[in-house]
Amino acid sequence: MHTAAYEVRGLRRCYRGGRRSEPVPANDGIDLDIPAGGVFGVLGPNGAGKSTLIRQLVGLLRPDAGTVHLFGAPIRAGSRATGGVVAYLAQDEPALDETPVGVAISTTARLRGCSRVESHRIANDLLAELDLGELADRPLGSLSGGQRRLACVAVALAGDRPVLVLDEPTTGLDPVARRAVWDALARRRRESGTTVVLVTHNVLEAESVLDRVALLDRGRVIACDSPGRLKASVSDEVRLDLVWRRDPPTDDPVVSMLSARSSRDGRRWTARLAHAEARAALDSLVSGPTLDALDDFTLATPSLEDVYLALGGRDDDMERV
Amino acid sequence: MTQLGERLETAPDAAPAPSFFASVASVYVGQLARVRAARGPLLFVATLQSLGIEILLRGVVRHDGRSTAATIVAGSTVLVAAFVGLNLLAQRFGSLRERGALDYYAALPISGGSVVLGTTASYATFAIPGALLTAVVGAAMYGLSFSHLWLALPTMVVAGIALSAVGAAIGLLLPRPELATVAGQLAMTAVLFLGVIPPGHMPAGVRGLRDVLPSTYAVDALTAALRGHPSVGGQIWRLAVTAGYAAIALALASRSFRRAVDRPRG
Numbered sequence: 081m082h083t084a085a086y087e088v089r090g091l092r093r094c095y096r097g098g099r100r101s102e103p104v105p106a107n108d109g110i111d112l113d114i115p116a117g118g119v120f121g122v123l124g125p126n127g128a129g130k131s132t133l134i135r136q137l138v139g140l141l142r143p144d145a146g147t148v149h150l151f152g153a154p155i156r157a158g159s160r161a162t163g164g165v166v167a168y169l170a171q172d173e174p175a176l177d178e179t180p181v182g183v184a185i186s187t188t189a190r191l192r193g194c195s196r197v198e199s200h201r202i203a204n205d206l207l208a209e210l211d212l213g214e215l216a217d218r219p220l221g222s223l224s225g226g227q228r229r230l231a232c233v234a235v236a237l238a239g240d241r242p243v244l245v246l247d248e249p250t251t252g253l254d255p256v257a258r259r260a261v262w263d264a265l266a267r268r269r270r271e272s273g274t275t276v277v278l279v280t281h282n283v284l285e286a287e288s289v290l291d292r293v294a295l296l297d298r299g300r301v302i303a304c305d306s307p308g309r310l311k312a313s314v315s316d317e318v319r320l321d322l323v324w325r326r327d328p329p330t331d332d333p334v335v336s337m338l339s340a341r342s343s344r345d346g347r348r349w350t351a352r353l354a355h356a357e358a359r360a361a362l363d364s365l366v367s368g369p370t371l372d373a374l375d376d377f378t379l380a381t382p383s384l385e386d387v388y389l390a391l392g393g394r395d396d397d398m399e400r401v
Numbered sequence: 402m403t404q405l406g407e408r409l410e411t412a413p414d415a416a417p418a419p420s421f422f423a424s425v426a427s428v429y430v431g432q433l434a435r436v437r438a439a440r441g442p443l444l445f446v447a448t449l450q451s452l453g454i455e456i457l458l459r460g461v462v463r464h465d466g467r468s469t470a471a472t473i474v475a476g477s478t479v480l481v482a483a484f485v486g487l488n489l490l491a492q493r494f495g496s497l498r499e500r501g502a503l504d505y506y507a508a509l510p511i512s513g514g515s516v517v518l519g520t521t522a523s524y525a526t527f528a529i530p531g532a533l534l535t536a537v538v539g540a541a542m543y544g545l546s547f548s549h550l551w552l553a554l555p556t557m558v559v560a561g562i563a564l565s566a567v568g569a570a571i572g573l574l575l576p577r578p579e580l581a582t583v584a585g586q587l588a589m590t591a592v593l594f595l596g597v598i599p600p601g602h603m604p605a606g607v608r609g610l611r612d613v614l615p616s617t618y619a620v621d622a623l624t625a626a627l628r629g630h631p632s633v634g635g636q637i638w639r640l641a642v643t644a645g646y647a648a649i650a651l652a653l654a655s656r657s658f659r660r661a662v663d664r665p666r667g
Contacts, residue, residue, distance in 0.1 A: 184431075
């Protein structure tokens with residue numbers, strides 16, 4: 081049976097931009113179903129309303145309109161009940177800056193209802209699992225960005241909640257630590273059926289780890305499906321990236337067509353074209369006099385970023401790491 | 402939508418939340434570890450400031466009886482708690498609120514009240530050794546009675562929690578951390594002047610202001626103890642009023658906690 085962990089309907093929250101300004105919606109009309117036991121992602125650039133949505137899912141922000149149900153029960157903002165089911169990792173945890181890593185994990189486990197003995201065991205296990213043992217006595221604020229993020233992930237995992245809501249859990253992590261986090265999440269999912277909801281603006285990460293993804297733009301969900309199906313929805317297009325050695329000949333008809341249809345970053349042009357169109361353009365570029373001006377090119381199948389752009393999203397700062 | 406009952410059967414059980422006192426104790430222990438590691442020098446400054454005032458006034462105040470001396474020592478003693486509770490804790494909560502750091506606590510299965518009480522109690526704990534040292538050194542320096550000085554301990558526990566709770570409420574209520582810092586420091590200055598200066602030397606209007614300060618009853622309780630003849634009823638009454646202030650400030654800070662979290666960011 082398909083079971084939803086979260087059911088979100090018509091969610092809206094505004095904030096005031098200034099003292100006399102009109103309320104601006106941080107998000108508006110959000111409808112989502114987040115299946116239990118999966119890894120669900122929220123993808124979008126900065127300012128798309130990802131963190132606002134995530135904070136509503138944890139019951140930190142009271143919606144102006146709409147509802148959030150968690151396993152069938154409505155979430156009331158400010159209720160302690162949500163914290164019994166959900167663990168939340170904020171983008172940053174400044175509350176723990178001056179707390180040693182080991183104490184931060186064990187105190188959090190205690191505050192999630194574990195006994196003192198159990199909390200110490202949990203802290204030791206998590207320090208070993210995420211390879212943080214050497215940092216146990218260091219305050220979080222004294223750690224490097226990546227170490228600090230990893231320690232915050234350990235804090236979120238303390239006390240094994242059935243739902244993990246994580247705001248950019250792998251930002252700033254090196255590949256080894258990133259792998260350790262994904263392994264830790266996969267283990268909990270496999271062994272306990274943990275539901276993971278995470279925010280990311282890393283397109284490649286979203287494609288490789290998410291079961292479902294919601295694309296957010298200016299506070300609205302513009303698409304929600306599996307990464308594979310979303311990419312298939314724009315599969316009639318490919319992305320052609322060109323890097324020019326010097327200014328290309330503008331009298332060439334293919335160059336002028338590409339010039340009109342590309343987004344440009346210096347001498348790097350990116351165009352989204354139909355398969356046949358891209359093939360024809362590339363044939364012409366590499367066989368004619370334009371080849372001298374061309375430094376490099378790539379032809380790629382659509383990524384989630386292409387889906388995002390095809391659906392009208394703004395691509396301000398999404399990462400392709 | 403599918404049936405609600407069906408949904409709930411498949412829902413994972415919520416873990417049992419810690420009791421109110423267990424969560425207060427955990428916040429308290431966590432804060433104690435944090436403050437011990439990061440705030441030691443400031444606690445030293447808090448004590449040094451009060452000892453400095455005692456030394457300064459020992460040189461300039463003429464002895465017009467034990468009342469003035471007792472008020473100076475009592476005011477300096479309570480000032481340690483004001484520095485730590487009003488000043489540092491208002492700054493701390495103002496900064497936590499501004500940086501979105503309250504989310505960490507608000508997402509846990511504990512009440513805002515337990516966060517406020519645990520943090521308040523830890524700050525009060527750190528004020529107590531400095532306050533007791535100030536009382537003992539002051540009593541020795543001004544030749545005051547040691548016979549009832551043990552009363553400084555319960556008085557400072559209650560006063561420490563009351564002043565820290567007021568600091569917490571200031572930090573959580575004011576919309577910006579700079580305002581919280583300024584308000585905390587102004588409140589500390591009020592405790593300094595209206596606590597150290599004997600009330601008999603004040604104009605009536607200022608005395609009225611002194612009467613509504615939460616620190617005043619603790620200062621009066623300590624003054625009576627240092628003069629060596631406190632009445633049991635008077636001491637209980639003064640501690641009860643201080644505890645009343647603590648309860649009101651704790652309730653106000655707890656109410657402000659969720660409101661301080663419920664703000665869109667970024």
